[in-house]
Amino acid sequence: MKIIRSKEFTAERAWGAVDIANMHGITTRLHWTDQPYKWHINDGEEVFTVLDGRVEMRYRENGVEQSSILEVGDIFYASIGTEHVAHPIGIARILVIECEGSV
Template identity: 75%
Template sequence: MEVIRSKEFTANRAWGAKDIAKMNGITTRLHWTDQPYKWHVNAGEEVFVVMDGIVEMLYKENNEVKSAILNSGDIFFASVGTEHVAHPKGEARILVVEREGSV
């Protein structure tokens, strides 16, 4: 049993993570960042939950770049093949649920 206070979590580098759980090939991690990630496509679906902060999520649909502003409590679901990149606006804490070994 563990209680995790997501708003208190920090890491020593951008996108540093605390592994929370690995269940049946699915990982759940809490990330801290103040820097953009990189454009990528995951090996499977991804659930991206903003726990604290604001994140601009850029993603491609039919080769067109689109954008969504995610606030605390907002969820972004990347289906298989969705190319995307997260750009935090300042510090952000993000819960990511994805296939083990994904980028």
């Protein structure tokens, strides 16, 4: 059993994380960041939920770059093969559920 107060979580570096659970190879992690990630494609599907702050999610569909501003409570689902990058607007805390070992 765990209780994690996400609004209190910080990390020593951008995209630092605390591992919450690993359920048969699917990880749930809480990330803290104030810097963009990198363009990437995950090994599987990804669920990305903004818990605190705002994030500009950039993604490519059919080679065309698009973006959307994610607010607290918004969820971004990256299907297999979705190239994307998260750009926090200030400090953000994000819950990420994905296959263990994904980029």
